[in-house]
Amino acid sequence: MTETIFEVSQEGRRAFVAPATDVPERPLEELIPRALLRDEPARLPEVAEPEIVRHYNRLSKRNFDLDTGFYPLGSCTMKHNPKLHERVAALPGNARLHPLQHPARAQGALELMWRLQGALGEIAGLPHVSLQPSAGSHGELAGVLLTRAYHEDRGQTRHKVLTPDTAHGTNPATVTMAGYELVKLASNADGGIDLDDLRAKADEDVACLMLTNPNTLGLFDPNIEEIARIVHGVGATLYYDGANLNAIVGVCRPGDMGFDIVHFNLHKTFTQPHGGGGPGAGPIAVSERIEPYLPRPQVVRRAADNGGEPAFDLDHDRPKSIGRLRGFQGNYGVFVRSYAYIRSLGAEGLREMSEVAVLNANYLLARLREKGVAEYLPVAYDRLCMHEFVLSGAPMKRELKVRTLDLAKRLLDHGVHPPTVYFPLLVDEALLVEPTETETKETLDAFADAIAEILREAREDPTVAQTAPHTTPVRRLDEAAAAKRPVIRQPM
């Protein structure tokens, strides 16, 4: 049943009981002029608690989720969300703390943020961290705005930002939002940056190069030191999109590769639950020369005046700061969870996290290169991958008339979430697979078996996949109709 909460509503029902009015019950019109008041209440549902609970519980059962099954969505790092994190986030000292509480009475929160900053800085190999941005793309915007401030402070006006053609869509979108012109860089036959193209396009009108390493193909670009030299040689900044950080924690660090600015996706590598589309957080780490421009306020630790305990504070006094990118201090509830994660894993555990992520991806890739699969879904780049890899469904489409989309839909019938489809754009009929480190070998084997089974079935009868899914709460939906004549709210 797919009634909306508005359709479940019946006039006269209610859940809320207002507290007793303990002040004079003056008519509203006495307090606020009639003309500024609503004529009619907003047409919200009228439901009692049992209906609300039943409605949303039923809806929840129409969702596939990570706690239930395998979710190898490339570029998203769908790793297990430890349950401890919900417990610590719910501690009243965290959950019930007002953002404008005086810093002297929020020392626990500020210390947590300061320690998280330090840990992220160590992981990135860059000393200065701001936790303010709300998501990865927000961190990207921060990074490009920091770049702008950096150049302007040197009396320079630059107009262009470079990104590879494999870049995640948020990168070029951010470039435009920050007021720059996008210039695309070609990839070479190995999937890395084409150095000749970079040399041709890197000039003093380039403000920044935005990269991720490993890139969206799951490949580490071994030329990163040369890339950094070229970019720094023209005075531009080098920006690291941290979406793929899960591959390299404790192994190498973006700061050591030459990056000036790094953003983290706390909802990826640091396992903030994805929530069906957020919340997340996108903190940034920057080098010394970028530090003056960091958003305000910054969480700082100050030595005590009188030899007592050092104390934590919000520093607003930052004359070169780019300013604020949002209200208050950032998504603190996310910081609590990520901090608990880093403390749980520790230095060794974090490195193991990345090693197993890369091991799991390579193992799954090895299974998928077996006969019966590799002919139809060849890996796009014939080498060891990092934490994710890209297959191409082009032979499958040609020979079996089954597209990557159809394969994904048929996987739904097998009780797994499909990998990312049709990204990166560089690979035809792309399938981007990221298992993460929290999956067992058995789960990986079962996935490889499912793919083999779907291909076997497709060789016999492609229509099953072409019309999949068959066993889900709804089947393929008419997205064209939804776009042509959008219905985006309940009519009343």
Added chain:
Amino acid sequence: MSTYTSLTGADRAAMLEAIGVGSVEALFDVIPEGVRLGRALDLPPGAAEQEVFAELRRLAARNVSADDEISFLGGGMYDHYVPALVDSIVQRSEFLTPYTPYQPEISQGGLQVMFEYQTAMSELTGLPVSNASVYEGPSAVAAAGYMAKLHNSRRRFVVSEGVHPHSRETLATTAAGWDVEIVEVALSGGATDAAALAEAIDEDTSAVFLQQPNFVGAVEDLAALSARAREAGAVVVCSCDPIALGILRPPGECGVDVAVGEGQPLGNRLDFGGPSFGFFCAGEAFLRKMPGRIAGETVDVDGRRGFVLTLQTREQHIRRERATSNICTAQALNALAGVIYLSWLGRRGLVELGELLARRTAYAREALAAVPGVSLRHERPVVREFAITLDAPVAGVVERCAAEGVNPGLALDGDGLLVAITEQRSRTDVDRLVDVLGRAVAAERDEQTGEAGRSRPAGGRTVVSGARAGRPQGDFSA
């Protein structure tokens, strides 16, 4: 030692053999020697769950939360009562752990929630189009500015000083590369100066930004303020308090084109400022220019009703550098809490809540205005928040109140206080505020005129030295 992986020695051996390498290290051979870390991360070792919990609890215990004091803090986030059913629903794995619904057939729960949320916010704001959430309030204001600029390509923003300082600063920061001029218009008697606003708007004005109620709690006459903007063809943007919209005339009925705001008051925790959600609603003309995810209704091949992400060609994953915004991850779980909360309040409940707030706030304002040394900053109608001026240093007053377990509100420049009332602040609480504040003001005034030496406030928590206790927050002038 990572506790969340399952790799046994036997697993590792079998996997390495299948891959065809001798060791896990070999998988990283591609990384050049010159960039390898070559040492352990300089971080503490991992700890058992109970140890991590103990540390987090110790840290949390050093925060004075709304459970620990009677708090009148507002300024964009408010201590409303969040019913237990919100927690029980948003903690369900099926809502907490999935990703953005790119495969709609197995995401009907999340997509329908978005559709319901979009409907609820559209109702509250009186505007037909809503997205499925953005990050929070101030960045929603900036996103509205971006949309206006893309819409009319003009180069001037006119912003009322009644807009929250965080929103104004976020707009300015985000707009750094847009080549727009930002002009601020002062308040007069607590409300946006209509004449000054009209004066500032010209034919190159892209958008006009207002807030309802404004930062000092005053209810603005949006219809009057938006008229001049509409004449000039500027986009009217209003940042709104969603709870106050329960009783105030919706912005869509007042000539506002884009209504945005901070969603925290709707069923979300304080969480020291986030995560929460921002809402973003607009007129029909902006349907294809909206930022963010939008869920739409459709049918499947068997004719069943279903929901999908729609109008995706606006977004970064398709339109890339020509997208309407760079937003990818939003605040879906927080928006879910919002729509559950609005369903719990319901049509009547939201109105009753608003009436209660308005009455208690009127009571509090009257009572405080009568306190010696306290004067109102304005006498405009208010819903749930208002600004007062003290004739004593506000920093010291706040410390004295804190020592008695009362947080009197947000310190403002010019020895001001922004006092917020929620349904959790009873009349008794308000009376206590009046008492404690009155004595604190008197004591601070006496100390100013009296003998030297700051006496330590009796009882209460020790103020930590070095945190410059007593210095007001950095960016609040009103």
Added chain:
Amino acid sequence: MADESYPDDLLYHPEHDWARIEGDVATFGITWYAQDQLGEVVFCEPPEVGRAVAKDEPYTEVESVKAVSDVIAPLSGEIVEVNAALTDRPEAVNADPYGDGWLVKVRLTDPGERDGLLDAEGYRASLG
């Protein structure tokens, strides 16, 4: 959807656009190949009458569910008429790309540019 075809009475631009020239006015649209690549067209808002278009430059966009495509002008001129029916029936671009799916009519400013376009056979060959 229409069957694949490339009518002989039209001229073609390599970026998958066609022109039907009648005197000094030409009608533009996208080819069967272009609409097939895009999938079902869900949105197409033609530009305003009076706007100038330049050969080889984009003058409007066509959207499907999962893609946006620039539409390239095969010839230069000034728009004198637009197909307003596409606002309500964008799928006409798929069903009848050379007929009801036309996009704009343009008064040509440089008719000689037609020599730079392909004929039906040349365009078909270019598709490989």
